Amino acid sequence: MTSTGSAPVAVVVDGYSAGNFYPAAFAQSGTRLVHVQSTPEFITSMQPPNLADYEANIVGSDMEELAARLRPYSPVCVVAGQDGAVPMADRLSELLAIPTNGSLLSRARRDKYEMIETLRKAGVRCAQQFKSADPADIAAWAERSATYPVVVKPLSSAASDGVRICNNAEEVVSAAEAILSSQDIFGASNSEILVQSYLKGTEYIVDTVSCDGQRYTCGVWQYEKTLLPSGKNIYNRDILVDPDTALVAGLTAYIDEVLAALDVRWGPAHAEVIVTPEGPALVEIGTRLNGNIHAGFHDVCLGHNQAALTAQAFTQPDAFQAEYGNRIYRKLQPAVVYNAPTTLEGVVESVDESVVEEIRGLESVHTVAAKLKPGARIRPTVDLLTSPLRAHLTATSEERLTADYERIRELKDAVYRLA
Numbered sequence: 001m002t003s004t005g006s007a008p009v010a011v012v013v014d015g016y017s018a019g020n021f022y023p024a025a026f027a028q029s030g031t032r033l034v035h036v037q038s039t040p041e042f043i044t045s046m047q048p049p050n051l052a053d054y055e056a057n058i059v060g061s062d063m064e065e066l067a068a069r070l071r072p073y074s075p076v077c078v079v080a081g082q083d084g085a086v087p088m089a090d091r092l093s094e095l096l097a098i099p100t101n102g103s104l105l106s107r108a109r110r111d112k113y114e115m116i117e118t119l120r121k122a123g124v125r126c127a128q129q130f131k132s133a134d135p136a137d138i139a140a141w142a143e144r145s146a147t148y149p150v151v152v153k154p155l156s157s158a159a160s161d162g163v164r165i166c167n168n169a170e171e172v173v174s175a176a177e178a179i180l181s182s183q184d185i186f187g188a189s190n191s192e193i194l195v196q197s198y199l200k201g202t203e204y205i206v207d208t209v210s211c212d213g214q215r216y217t218c219g220v221w222q223y224e225k226t227l228l229p230s231g232k233n234i235y236n237r238d239i240l241v242d243p244d245t246a247l248v249a250g251l252t253a254y255i256d257e258v259l260a261a262l263d264v265r266w267g268p269a270h271a272e273v274i275v276t277p278e279g280p281a282l283v284e285i286g287t288r289l290n291g292n293i294h295a296g297f298h299d300v301c302l303g304h305n306q307a308a309l310t311a312q313a314f315t316q317p318d319a320f321q322a323e324y325g326n327r328i329y330r331k332l333q334p335a336v337v338y339n340a341p342t343t344l345e346g347v348v349e350s351v352d353e354s355v356v357e358e359i360r361g362l363e364s365v366h367t368v369a370a371k372l373k374p375g376a377r378i379r380p381t382v383d384l385l386t387s388p389l390r391a392h393l394t395a396t397s398e399e400r401l402t403a404d405y406e407r408i409r410e411l412k413d414a415v416y417r418l419a
Helices: 017-027 063-073 083-095 112-121 135-145 169-180 246-261 295-302 306-315 317-324 353-360 398-414
Strands: 009-013 032-037 056-059 077-080 129-132 150-153 164-166 193-197 202-211 214-227 233-240 267-276 279-286 335-340 346-351 365-370 389-394 416-418
Touching: 009 017, 009 063, 009 083, 009 306, 017 032, 017 077, 017 295, 017 306, 032 063, 056 063, 063 083, 077 083, 077 267, 077 306, 112 129, 112 193, 112 246, 112 279, 129 135, 135 169, 135 193, 150 169, 164 169, 169 193, 202 246, 202 306, 202 317, 214 246, 214 295, 214 306, 214 317, 246 267, 246 279, 267 306, 295 306, 295 335, 295 365, 295 389, 306 317, 335 398, 353 365, 353 398, 365 398, 389 398
Parallel strands: 009 032, 009 077, 032 056
Antiparallel strands: 129 193, 150 164, 150 193, 202 214, 202 267, 214 233, 233 335, 267 279, 335 389, 346 416, 365 389
């Protein structure tokens, strides 16, 4: 099917997980969608795209061939549905000569080592780091160059996969060996390990959407995490921050430096930043949607959502710049995203729907998702992917929000009945 000229076309590459919010977002502006699937089969570790939302699904990985197949649609943009799709979206948009971040710094937008080195060359505050394929080399760097703890992680994964905080050389070697013996969440083998100096301070999410270099900060959230004895630092709550603060102004100014260094001029970005005693320092940034996005939830607490803002930036750039260019969000009411941890281990026999309904019925709960189905294995939480339940909460008062959060904490492990 080729473009009829009756409506613009947008291309989504690998529209997994958060990328599933793009179809509704682009539909609001009357934009048709084409999907590009970069692998012969769906990646099983993420929620797959609903191909019924797209006019066509083009499967392939050869850039020139994909560009040739997309040209008849005259697309207005190519966006990445998930982290691993960023280089393909960059290159395809470049080949199609449409708004693009270009491919020159694609690797630095995906590879965590290249990302931080690019910031360092640009004079942007960042961690010290080293990479190697040899766990012994990683441990030697940690002993020689950094003060413990240090952070060991894969180069290009996501959702805190494989990330471990280590306090000595033995823990560093163990973490590095575990990474090398595993695949990242996109199904690629880990061939190198990254070790970084530990950034001490409070961690924040900074979400943005850019339109021809004009950035809009569409949300800042404070991470609340729990450090396990294993060195895994697991998610708990993301708490919406009051935008009218020096903190948000400082984070936004810092992210402007990061976006400039990585040449991010178009589309969404999801950054994780730690505010150290010296100032903000990047953990990592992905030029894709926030993985915790829920369009309806964000519309209530922020008045907009990152997917719809991205669609507007590409399809109505003048209107986007007039309303959002180089501005900061408003907080309409308090909000929290809760990724519930568990210590349960076993096989799920059933989901207790009465408990799920009790959670859903709490005043501030906008949505709750029990991630596991009967027959699935539940394991103690070590990262975002092993959190078995997610709830989005927003209310007019902090007291109501906190009370409902505490009630979910009491109920979360009763959601699953184990065999």
